Amino acid sequence: MLLIHCPHCGPRAQAEFVFERPLESIIQIDEALPDLIPKLYSRVNPKGPSWELWRHTYGCQSWLKLHRDTHNHTIHAVLEIGQTPEGGDA
Amino acid sequence: MQSYSALNLFRRGLGGHKSWTRAWRDPAPKSHYDVIIIGGGGHGLATAYYLAKVHGIKNVAVLERGWIGGGNTGRNTTIVRSNYRQPALHNLFEFSLKLWEGMSDDLNYNVMFSQRGALFLGHSDSDMIRLAERGDAMRCMGIDAELMSKAQLRKLIPLLDMSDEARFPVVGGLIQPRGGTARHDAVAWGYARAADALGVDVIQNCEVTGMDIRGGKIVGVKTTKGDIGADRVGICVAGNSGQVAAMADLRLPIESHLLQAFVSEPVKPMIDTVIMSQSIHCYISQSDKGEIVLGGDPDMYPTYSQRGRPDRIEEVAGQAIALIPALSRLRMLRSWAGTTDMSFDGSPIIGKTPVDELYLNGGWCYGGFKATPGSGWLYAHTLAKGEPHALNAPFRLDRFETGATIDETGAGPMPHHR
Numbered sequence: 356m357l358l359i360h361c362p363h364c365g366p367r368a369q370a371e372f373v374f375e376r377p378l379e380s381i382i383q384i385d386e387a388l389p390d391l392i393p394k395l396y397s398r399v400n401p402k403g404p405s406w407e408l409w410r411h412t413y414g415c416q417s418w419l420k421l422h423r424d425t426h427n428h429t430i431h432a433v434l435e436i437g438q439t440p441e442g443g444d445a
Numbered sequence: 446m447q448s449y450s451a452l453n454l455f456r457r458g459l460g461g462h463k464s465w466t467r468a469w470r471d472p473a474p475k476s477h478y479d480v481i482i483i484g485g486g487g488h489g490l491a492t493a494y495y496l497a498k499v500h501g502i503k504n505v506a507v508l509e510r511g512w513i514g515g516g517n518t519g520r521n522t523t524i525v526r527s528n529y530r531q532p533a534l535h536n537l538f539e540f541s542l543k544l545w546e547g548m549s550d551d552l553n554y555n556v557m558f559s560q561r562g563a564l565f566l567g568h569s570d571s572d573m574i575r576l577a578e579r580g581d582a583m584r585c586m587g588i589d590a591e592l593m594s595k596a597q598l599r600k601l602i603p604l605l606d607m608s609d610e611a612r613f614p615v616v617g618g619l620i621q622p623r624g625g626t627a628r629h630d631a632v633a634w635g636y637a638r639a640a641d642a643l644g645v646d647v648i649q650n651c652e653v654t655g656m657d658i659r660g661g662k663i664v665g666v667k668t669t670k671g672d673i674g675a676d677r678v679g680i681c682v683a684g685n686s687g688q689v690a691a692m693a694d695l696r697l698p699i700e701s702h703l704l705q706a707f708v709s710e711p712v713k714p715m716i717d718t719v720i721m722s723q724s725i726h727c728y729i730s731q732s733d734k735g736e737i738v739l740g741g742d743p744d745m746y747p748t749y750s751q752r753g754r755p756d757r758i759e760e761v762a763g764q765a766i767a768l769i770p771a772l773s774r775l776r777m778l779r780s781w782a783g784t785t786d787m788s789f790d791g792s793p794i795i796g797k798t799p800v801d802e803l804y805l806n807g808g809w810c811y812g813g814f815k816a817t818p819g820s821g822w823l824y825a826h827t828l829a830k831g832e833p834h835a836l837n838a839p840f841r842l843d844r845f846e847t848g849a850t851i852d853e854t855g856a857g858p859m860p861h862h863r
Binding site for chain 1: 858
């Protein structure tokens with residue numbers, strides 16, 4: 356089980372968190388149809404580093420941005436919504 | 446191919462069993478094949494077998510990154526059933542189930558297919574309505590399904606907690622008597638041996654690292670054993686479909702999640718059917734060795750690690766013990782995880798891709814093992830004819846953008862059950 360460092364609550368077990376979707380698949384409210392379909396239905400599904408939207412559902416209920424390796428379980432960063440990583444564009 | 450029979454067993458036993466030869470060859474790849482199948486799991490091997498047997502296409506290679514039986518074919522809970530509600534799904538899985546019924550004879554390999562019944566428990570009136578609806582849909586298509594009363598269940602599984610105080614009170618069930626289990630690695634070995642005997646090259650330790658695509662058409666693959674040309678290529682690597690399809694610059698409606706399974710120490714026969722549930726996600730069966738085999742929900746986040754999360758073990762064990770309290774005294778022997786292709790409507794994909802002569806078989810979610818023979822047969826048809834069979838035509842890749850999804854649970858555009 357992953358140990359996720361929530362920026363609000365500190366280190367908590369993965370059981371408190373829910374994975375939502377990759378950041379690039381977040382759908383804007385005014386999304387154009389050609390962009391909507393791939394965001395709804397297709398995924399890069401990377402084997403390696405991935406920026407993802409998670410939620411601390413059974414804790415502080417905050418939405419969070421995780422930079423996580425899908426192969427070796429390393430968590431590189433946990434950010435609040437609105438925060439951007441140094442040098443990154445997530 | 447040496448025939449496996451009681452007579453041969455006896456005859457070779459007289460010689461101390463020293464005259465048995467290897468079950469399939471270990472060939473070096475040729476420079477060109479009519480069809481290359483990427484992935485030597487049950488589905489890929491079955492595809493190669495039916496290509497050779499049904500369509501006479503024998504210049505076929507199956508490229509396997511690891512070894513035969515080392516992937517998801519050997520990581521499932523071995524359940525075979527066809528009790529779906531939607532026509533496209535129960536047609537597919539019923540076709541497969543009929544092939545299971547003759548598989549051991551067809552392959553001359555005992556896959557230990559045991560039709561001990563696949564039972565779904567109902568825990569409420571609404572569960573029973575949904576089970577009855579599913580049973581009606583199945584019977585309309587000529588598939589066996591029986592609603593079970595509480596009294597019938599008590600007789601079938603005496604160890605089930607039938608009390609009103611149970612955590613998951615049992616009020617009835619739906620059984621498919623022809624459902625059951627099979628020995629999963631025997632399925633891979635049996636298909637590998639039978640395909641090899643028909644001339645198919647089963648090439649292990651050969652990872653595909655790239656695709657040779659010219660003018661929108663695939664002409665070969667790059668592998669760790671060199672470049673291999675092909676007229677037609679079929680991807681068949683559920684769990685890693687996204688990775689392999691990315692070599693052709695394709696994005697799939699698939700996320701890779703883990704599904705765990707668990708076995709206990711072996712005990713005397715105590716459960717002689719496959720137990721599942723309409724409301725909770727826990728499945729219980731007993732293997733021929735006596736181990737209690739358990740499975741549950743996937744791990745619910747994308748990962749390729751093949752290491753399961755421990756809170757899932759606790760959840761599945763808790764549900765199993767609530768249904769059958771006697772299981773609480775057993776010790777867990779092993780647990781493992783397989784990486785599954787979770788598609789966005791919960792149904793598989795078998796058909797063409799936007800790249801000419803490149804085909805895809807994947808997105809099997811939890812349900813790949815039971816489909817092994819049917820998936821192989823239909824994929825072989827698709828690869829041989831260049832067009833899908835009527836049974837797999839609904840499972841095309843472009844169904845997501847056209848809105849023709851096959852969503853058994855009505856979960857919407859999310860990996861199954863989220």
